[in-house]
Amino acid sequence: MRLLFVHQNYPAQFKHLAPEMKRRGAEVVAMSMSAPPADNPFPVLRSGSTYGTSAKHPWARDFETKVIRAEATLRTAAKLRDGGFSPDVIVAHPGWGDSLFLKQVWPEARLGVYCEYFYRSTGGDLDFDQEFGPRTDPLDAVCKFRLRNLPQRLNLEYANAGISPTEFQAGTYPDRYRRMIDVIFDGIDTDHVAPDPSVRLKVGGVEVAHGQEVITFVARNLEPYRGYHIFVRALPELLRRRPNARVLIVGGEGVSYGAAPLQGKGSWKQIFWSEVADRVDRSRVHFLGNLDYSMFLSVMRTSALHVYLTYPFVLSWSLMEAMSMGVPILASDTAPLREVVTPGENGLLFPFFDPEALVDGACALLDDPHTRARMGANARALVHERYDLHQVCLPRQIHWIEKLRAADPVIPDMD
Incomplete structure (x- = not known):
């Protein structure tokens, strides 16, 4: 087979599947x-272009x-x-347009597309957080979102099948496409991403180890889509009520979404930290920036409680990795989380926009080590059963590839 x-x-979501094939x-x-x-x-x-965006109409720039x-x-x-x-x-x-014309080069090839997220004008990320609503006419924002989906629509017209990591993400696609999408998570190597109570590390000159009251928060970039503003606004009260707690925050200062x-x-x-900086003990809050993978795992292995928030959007790998390392989860009660967090069983859910509920949930769990x-x-156990890379996800992904290979190609209309 040629793939x-x-x-x-690259490799992103294909980092395990491609080498395995x-x-x-x-x-x-x-x-x-x-x-x-x-x-x-x-x-x-590597593909590259000497062109730069020239579109004068703001709606056209992203598509161009x-x-x-x-x-x-x-x-x-x-x-x-x-x-x-x-x-x-x-x-x-x-999603970024790269594959838009590949069927013009290889019309006989079977095409499988990674269906990460289909933007919607309602019930998704666009209208979720009114604090950061569209800066222009809401109707303009809806039109821009429709244009953002165009590359996916054009790919899906000629695709044999899609693959999506979660039911929520697959469910964002219109019914005509949802029927062709298999839900298969990317996979967590649970043998490697596992608890290690012996881990100790230094942050800000202080030694941190498993068994201490360490609260973790992780996002690729610290931004509203991942609830950073809600978490930071909860810190003054959280640290007041937990005088022995230490907070480790992983993430950069760029923008991944929104x-x-x-x-x-x-x-x-900086914007949200400035809201609370004069009301917290800064020596107990550690911004670690972006970490290499091994250091990220070490940080998570010290965690007594992992706090994770997200808009109705793509679910982060870091959440699943935290769960695989046996860390109890305190998460926002948003659709992506309800798929993996069962309240009272492997974590707690709280209303996304309620910092006080975040603090109450954290204190309840930190007061109860047996429940944690x-x-x-x-x-x-959930990650091992449903999302393990070698036992569950890779075999299903390989079967998906084999089904693609056996399918008849969808020949594009060349007119």
Whole structure:
């Protein structure tokens, strides 16, 4: 079998599946806009473009960027085809536009798309948090969201199948597409992502270890989509009621999702921290920035309680990794969380916009080490049973690839 993986930031969601297919004897190639890992076991071709966005209409800029990326990937694909490579199966993340024209190069290839999230005007992230609602006419925002979905729609027209990591994320897609999507999580290596009570580390000159009252909060970037503002606003009361607690916050100061702060206001991290900085003991709050993976795991292994919030949006790997390490979860009562957190069993849920409920939930759990131990064990058991990489997810992903290979290709209309 010949396989082509396409992702603007490869390996991303394909970091386990692509190498496993290579190990099983497939001829594998990947295409990306980013530099590949140094130890990648097969070729990764980088696409690039000299074009810059020129669209004057603000609604068109995002889509033009995706068309530019699609054209760059198209040129790379044509060179790959001319060199003799013809994939049986293409697996692509369509969200950034890279894979938009690949079926014009290889019309006979079966196309599988990674269905991460389909933007909706209501019931999703757009209208969830009124504090950060659209800065323009709400009707304009809805139209921009429809344009953001266009690359996915155009890919799905010629796709054989989709794959989505959670039921919530798959459920954001219109019914005509939802029927073709299999729900298979990316996978957690539970043998590696496991508790280790012996871990000790130093943060801010202070030694932190398992068994202490350590509260963790993790996001790729500290921003409203992941509830950073709610968490920070809870800190003064939380630290007042928990005089022995230490808070470890992992994440950068950029923007992964949603809008950036207004120019000149600083980062979201700075904006919300400035609201509370004079009311907290700063020596007990540690901003760790972005960490390499091994250090992230060490931090999480010291955690007595992991706090996680999200808009109705993509579920973070960090949540599942925390659960795999046996950490009890205190999470926002939003749709993605209800799929994995059962209140009283492996964690607690609280209303997203209620910092006081966050504090009450944290204090209740921190006061009850036996309940936390039980919840942590249940959290790890759930991940091992439903989301284990080697026993559950990879076998299902490989079966999904094999079904793709056996399907008839959807031939694009060339008119």
